[in-house]
Amino acid sequence: MxxxxxxxxxxxxxxxxxxxxxxxxxxxxxxDEDRVGYYKLPIKSQDLLEDLQTLDISQFSQIVVIGIGGSSLGIKAIDSILESITPDAKEMIFFENSDPLTISENIAKIDKERACFFVISKSGSTIETTSIFKTLIGHFNLELDNAKNIFAITDKDSSLSKFASFHNIKEFNIPLNVGGRFSVLSAVGVAPLYVAGYDVKAIxxxxxxxxxxxxxxxxxxxxxxxxxxxxxxxxxxxxxxxxxxxxxxxxxxxxxxxxxxxxxxxxxxxxxxxxxxxxxxxxxxxxxxxxxxxxxxxxxxxxxxxxxxxxxxxxxxxxxxxxxxxxxxxxxxxxxxxxxxxxxxxxxxxxxxxxxxxxxxxxxxxxxxxxxxxxxxxxxxxxxxxxxxxxxxxxxxxxxxxxxxxxxxxxx
CATH class of the missing domain: 3.40.50.10490 (Glucose-6-phosphate isomerase like protein; domain 1)
Known part of the structure; x- marks a missing residue:
C-alpha cells in the first residue's frame, strides 16, 4: 500500500x-476512447501472461535485454526493486548504451547456452538497439531461423517485426497507442520480467x-x-x-x-x-x-x-x-x-x-x-x-x- x-x-x-x-x-x-493505451495495460497484459505460460523457458537462467530508454528503464527499475524479495529471480543483463566498454563487459557475462535475448524497439529500427543486437549475433554466432532463445518486442509491422517474421522468431507487439516511456506494463516489461521469474500478475x-x-x-x-x-x-x-x-x-x-x-x-x-x-x-x-x-x-x-x-x-x-x-x-x-x-x-x-x-x-x-x-x-x-x-x-x-x-x- x-x-x-x-x-x-x-x-x-x-x-x-x-x-x-x-x-x-x-x-x-x-x-474511454482508447486514444492513449497505457490506462488499459494492467488488464490487457493479463492475456499476454497466458501466452507466456505456453513457452518453454526452463533452460534460461540469464535474461539479456537489448533496448534503450522506454525499452529498458522500466524493466531495469522493477528488476532492481523486486530482486531482493524474489529469491529465484534469474539474472538480467541490460544492453542500453553505445558505450563500447560496457558492451564488452556485458558480453563477457553471458553464457550463450543459458541465455535468452529480448530485442526491444517500438519503432523497430532504434540505432543503438540494432547495432548491439548485430554485435551479439556476430559474437555468439546466434542462429536466427526458428530461434527459441530470441524474442522480439516491437510495434506490429515494424522493421523488427518483419525481421522476426522472416526468421520465425517469437514476437510480442506493443499496442500502437502506447508510447515507449509508458510501455513498461505492456509486453516490453511483462515478457522479460515473466521469463526472469517475477510475479508480473501482482505488478x-x-x-x-x-x-x-x-x-x-x-x-x-x-x-x-x-x-x-x-x-x-x-x-x-x-x-x-x-x-x-x-x-x-x-x-x-x-x-x-x-x-x-x-x-x-x-x-x-x-x-x-x-x-x-x-x-x-x-x-x-x-x-x-x-x-x-x-x-x-x-x-x-x-x-x-x-x-x-x-x-x-x-x-x-x-x-x-x-x-x-x-x-x-x-x-x-x-x-x-x-x-x-x-x-x-x-x-x-x-x-x-x-x-x-x-x-x-x-x-x-x-x-x-x-x-x-x-x-x-x-x-x-x-x-x-x-x-x-x-x-x-x-x-x-x-x-x-x-x-x-x-x-x-x-x-x-
Whole structure:
C-alpha cells in the first residue's frame, strides 16, 4: 500500500477547481476512447501472461535485454526493486548504451547456452538497439531461423517485426497507442520480467487497483499535486524525486525519462514549457545535493519516497570506538529505522527552509506497490501535460536528434 503526505493545500479557487476537473475528464476521455493505451495495460497484459505460460523457458537462467530508454528503464527499475524479495529471480543483463566498454563487459557475462535475448524497439529500427543486437549475433554466432532463445518486442509491422517474421522468431507487439516511456506494463516489461521469474500478475494488479481508485475519485491528492506543479511551474521549475532506498535508484531514472520527455515541449501558444526532473538517493545525497535544496535558489519542489519496512533487521552493533563515542547513541538501532529517520529529518529541514515538498511511503517492497507507483507517475505526468496543453505522448525534440545522427553517419 502507498501512503501520501504533502504540504500542498487543496486548490479552492474556481480557476484551479476547473483546471483539475478538465484534466481529470481529459484523462478519462483518453482512456474511454482508447486514444492513449497505457490506462488499459494492467488488464490487457493479463492475456499476454497466458501466452507466456505456453513457452518453454526452463533452460534460461540469464535474461539479456537489448533496448534503450522506454525499452529498458522500466524493466531495469522493477528488476532492481523486486530482486531482493524474489529469491529465484534469474539474472538480467541490460544492453542500453553505445558505450563500447560496457558492451564488452556485458558480453563477457553471458553464457550463450543459458541465455535468452529480448530485442526491444517500438519503432523497430532504434540505432543503438540494432547495432548491439548485430554485435551479439556476430559474437555468439546466434542462429536466427526458428530461434527459441530470441524474442522480439516491437510495434506490429515494424522493421523488427518483419525481421522476426522472416526468421520465425517469437514476437510480442506493443499496442500502437502506447508510447515507449509508458510501455513498461505492456509486453516490453511483462515478457522479460515473466521469463526472469517475477510475479508480473501482482505488478499488473497493483497498477489496476490504483487506476480504479483514481478514476473512482479516491486519489484527489494526485489532482492537487498536478495543479500545484502546473501553477508554480515558473517559480519552481525543477521537480526532484528524493528516494530513500538504493533499490529505487533505477526507478528515479525511469521517472526522469517519463517526466522530461513527456513534459518538455512547446505548447499550443509557442511557449517552451516543462519541469526539469532530477532523481537523487537518500541518505547519500544528503551529503551533496541537499545543500543546494536548503540554501540554493527556491526553484525546486521535492518528492520524498521511502519504504516503511525493508523486512531486514540488520542493526548497528553495540560497539564503542575510541574518539568517536559521541555516536554511541545510535547503537542497537536498525538501519531500517535509521534511513527512515534520516528521510523524516531531511523532509522537515526542507519544509522549514520554505521549500515545497510531499512524500510517498511504500509500506514495504512488493509487486503491487511497484505496479501502483508506476501508474501513479504515469497519471501524474498525463495530468500535468494536459494542464500545460502539450502533447504528452510525442517527442519531436528526440526525433530531430535522431535525424541529425543518421545524416552524420551517412544515411541517405
Amino acid at each position: 502507498l501512503y501520501f503526505s504533502n504540504t500542498i493545500s487543496e486548490e479552492k479557487s474556481s480557476e484551479g477547481v476547473e483546471r483539475t476537473s478538465v484534466a481529470f475528464k481529459t484523462l478519462k476521455s483518453e482512456m 499488473l494488479e497493483g497498477g489496476d487497483e490504483f487506476l480504479e481508485s483514481f478514476f473512482s475519485g479516491d486519489e484527489n491528492h494526485l489532482l492537487q499535486k498536478a495543479n500545484y506543479l502546473y501553477t508554480n511551474a515558473k517559480q519552481e521549475s525543477i521537480n526532484v524525486v528524493f528516494s530513500y532506498a538504493d533499490r529505487l535508484n533505477n526507478f528515479t531514472k525511469w521517472y526522469v525519462q517519463l517526466w522530461g520527455e513527456s513534459l518538455g515541449k512547446i505548447d499550443k501558444n509557442g511557449n517552451r514549457v516543462g519541469l526539469t526532473p532530477i532523481g537523487i538517493i537518500g541518505s547519500v545525497d544528503q551529503h551533496s545535493f541537499l545543500q543546494l535544496i536548503i540554501e540554493g535558489p527556491k526553484d525546486k519542489n521535492i518528492t520524498f519516497i521511502n519504504i516503511d519496512n525493508f523486512n531486514n533487521d540488520i542493526k548497528i552493533p553495540d560497539i564503542s570506538l575510541y574518539g568517536i563515542e559521541k555516536t554511541d547513541f545510535i547503537n542497537h538501532t536498525s538501519f531500517n529505522t535509521l534511513i527512515n529517520e534520516q528521510c523524516s529529518a531531511t523532509m522537515q529541514s526542507v519544509m522549514e527552509s520554505g521549500v515545497s515538498c510531499d512524500k510517498i511511503t511504500l509500506d514495504t517492497i512488493s509487486e503491487k506497490n511497484i505496479g501502483a507507483m508506476i501508474i501513479y507517475y504515469e497519471l501524474l505526468t498525463s495530468l500535468v501535460g494536459t494542464m500545460f496543453q502539450v502533447n504528452t505522448y510525442n517527442q519531436p525534440g528526440v526525433e530531430l536528434g535522431k535525424k541529425i545522427l543518421y545524416k552524420n553517419l551517412g544515411d541517405k
